């Protein structure tokens with residue numbers, strides 16, 4: 001099976017690299033900018049066709065991965081669909097977590113098989129993608145006829161494959177944003193508070209790692225510790241006072257503490273009176 005990649009960015013190059021390592025034939029990579037193709041070449045080597053013409057990559061491949069930014073997928077599909085001729089049996093998939101295969105719908109009616117293949121992993125750069133893609137769960141969905149080939153590809157790329165309902169993709173992606181992107185934003189906010197007293201994140205990595213280890217072993221509910229879980233109204237009040245001139249950090253603290261308060265109630269680690277006292281602090285302007 002000959003594979004073409006459209007979009008020589010982080011996901012596309014990492015995907016191409018891992019597929020090649022697994023013995024797949026990556027025959028062509030297309031992108032908008034020559035510079036991106038040059039970068040792709042440093043990872044994927046010279047025995048691949050690098051082009052600024054997406055349709056050339058489509059012509060050369062049996063399977064086409066559209067690894068552009070989400071907002072570009074539909075236009076790329078429309079551009080391919082505008083070329084006369086059929087695409088019978090050719091598999092097209094994109095790697096967006098939020099969207100379903102229908103994002104490629106301009107290709108409907110040309111005989112192409114449509115799907116999506118989303119690695120549940122984070123790639124801040126290509127090297128991280130190459131390193132971490134093989135440890136990812138790969139979520140796939142699409143047309144019934146597209147699934148066998150998608151499964152084969154996905155099982156070669158990652159650690160396991162999950163078939164997801166098309167209608168579940170947006171909520172699936174919201175979940176991924178909570179546990180990855182927003183976790184990153186949370187640690188950035190924590191770093192901001194530490195910055196007030198001139199310490200960095202380094203001494204905090206052991207507690208961050210231990211927290212993640214506990215969550216993996218017992219789940220989030222049983223891993224919660226701290227003043228909200230203990231029903232410590234006084235400490236929560238002092239915390240809010242300490243960051244009174246940091247409005248964004250106060251909002252984050254209050255929102256997440258409300259979530260922690262629900263956890264404390266569920267586990268019964270704080271009394272109803274303590275919960276009510278903390279809630280008053282968290283809900284006041």
Ligand SMILES: NC(=O)c1ccc[n+]([C@@H]2O[C@H](COP(=O)([O-])OP(=O)(O)OC[C@H]3O[C@@H](n4cnc5c(N)ncnc54)[C@H](OP(=O)(O)O)[C@@H]3O)[C@@H](O)[C@H]2O)c1
Nearest residue numbers: 007008009010011031032033036068069072095096122123
């Ligand atoms: N990064 C992640 O952590 C991650 C993880 C899982 C899934 N994904 C998904 O993977 C997809 C790509 O994300 P990414 O992070 O790899 O983005 P990215 O690094 O910005 O790469 C996207 C690439 O697509 C190319 N492109 C854009 N429009 C194009 C067009 N019309 N024709 C040809 N190439 C075009 C761009 O090429 P030029 O540079 O040539 O302009 C760019 O290099 C998204 O759907 C994203 O949701 C990303």
